[in-house]
Amino acid sequence: MGRLTRPPALVVGERVRFDGQVRGVLEVTAQAAVLEDAEDPHRVVALIELFEAEDFEVLFRPERMPLPASSVLEALPAAAVKQALWWESHILEVVHGLPPDVERGREPREEYGPGTSLTAREKAKASELSRAGHPATASTVARLRRRYLKDGVAGLADGRAARKRPEFGTVDPGVVDAMRQAIKEGVETSTRTASYLIWRTKEILKQTEEGQAATWPSRATLYRLVEKLTAGTHATGSAVTRRSKAHTAAVPFGELTVSAPGEVMQIDSTPLDVLVRLDNGVVGKVELTAMIDVATRTPTAVVLRPSTKSVDASVLLARTVTPELMRPGWVDALKMSRSVLPHRRLLTLDERLEHAAAKPVIVPEMIVCDHGKAFISRNFRASCRFLEIDFQPTHKGAPFEKGHIEKMLGSVATMFAQFLPGHTGRNTDHRGRHPEKENLWSLPELQELLDEWVVARWLNRPHEGLRDPDHPGRLFTPNQKYAALIESCGYVPVALSGQDYIELLPAAWRAVNAYGIRINNRTYDAPELGPMRRHHSGVTAKRGLWEVHRDPYDVSRVWVRNHRGGGGWVPATWKYLNRAPVPFGDLAWDHVSHQLPKATEEELAEAVAALLTRAHAGPAQVAEGKKGKKNKPSKRDRQVTARTRATAPAVVSPQPEPSQEAADEPVAEEQPETEEPMAEVIPLGLFDPLEDPWRRP
Incomplete structure (x- = not known):
């Protein structure tokens, strides 16, 4: 039995081959089809005869009539x-x-x-x-x-x-091309007006014969042309935005798929739109430096400084891989044990998390940054190499390549800074009349508030960029996203020891002389430097000098690498530390050095100590000079002192030993037993970075 086949369908408008000719189908009925014919107007053929013909073939089937446009x-x-x-x-x-x-x-x-x-x-x-x-x-x-x-x-x-009208009407194409060139020339220059662009367009046309032959339009037409060609380019607006728009990629933006915490992190710094009271009434602005994890949108470290330096970027790395401990006054709801983070599982891997706040600890694998001096510095890149982190700078003038941290810094100004006293707004147009007269926070207090706000608000706020792929209507918080990703990516704690902290500090190369080491007119010495004095370090590339690491915010001590003794660190203390027990940094030292260029080191130390004392006492507590004039510190003196004290760690000077005369003095009479005994005074020691802060007592 032969195979059954459905007879072909025939539609008006098709082209078929039949009886040696290509014919068009004019009409189709139930029994016959009307076809075109070369000799007659048409030919009627029975469908059974048409379909059974040996040369029958449908050559062209018209497509379905399109929908109306x-x-x-x-x-x-x-x-x-x-x-x-x-x-x-x-x-x-x-x-x-x-x-x-x-x-x-x-x-x-x-x-x-x-x-x-x-x-x-x-x-x-x-x-x-x-x-x-x-x-x-x-x-x-x-x-x-x-x-x-x-x-x-x-x-x-x-x-x-x-019919469509030409994009620029009847304007000569040569004028359009010349104006485009004028707009392109102004990308990197200062902002100019539309009249300058018109003038520059005319100058460009004069340089070529084709341009001289171009028809110059009317003044109104030229201004309309400027408006069309500069739309979206900020040619007559913000120079920063104009450069950013000009360097934006012309091709569609790609997307970097990030599936693990720390896989890609971004770092940036920006001025914070808030005035702070640095010290003793001195008002100034600070910079906000932050690092954010792209996968979870977690700000792993946020630091406020009067001005960002390379050491701040390195310290930011240390804070990123260090748990955020609970502070006095924080509510229990901010503890990691009370959050959505897998605290019990993480605690078995890192005991430091027992008293940690609800903030993830994320180890960077790649850091993306711009070309700021603090981030492309040798010190920061060396820190990245030390921690085995890939350093990836963006293209110049391309802030969109690190858009996550740019957006995060802007959100901090919107969601946090505007609620603070002393908020200045993003520019002078948004600034109040006297924000410096408000009840301002000090820099340490503001840092404390910012840290608490990050843990309490940002990490528990649903983020627009953290959506569930299967349920786009659901938003994750950074902590929820971290908890979800940790199930597949795991967690590897990295604890920084005191040795690591010193490695992150900026380095200098100096000779160890008989009197010690001199750095910026300061002498540092220690008994442990004895074997190094006037000896070659063995590092021929540095001409036998010794590697010295120092903290620019605390000039009280430095650390010298013992190249001959296994590479350990030898701490050396400033020779005149007892004259200025309050820590101060390079800013204060350089300021006094310029005022007293010929002074000795001892005189400089006394001057710096006196400057800090006068500034701390305030402008009202001044003494009479020799000629009856008050020794009131200048505005620059107060600013330098305030910025230095705001960034200096607390150091307690060692207490002197009791003298023999004090021991021979008669002992005071005993107090009655009803008198409450005095509490025991426990002195605070100096900070030692070589000591492991996480060891149990």
């Missing part, structure tokens, strides 16, 4: 749209025999009924329209029918009404 119709005048819809009703009657929107069961008219060809219908429609006062030919109806079957109702509209 509504956007094209919306761009046309109302009269043109009305005319196209009027033609559509007549063309549909030619194609299908019935006009649209007719009653069900209505029979087609005789001239459009079954058995009539398309040619006959087109002639009938042309005659009908001509009698009704709309002159038309059969060829016109046929042309509109073919356009309707190809383009829909849009093909029936008058194309002249849809």
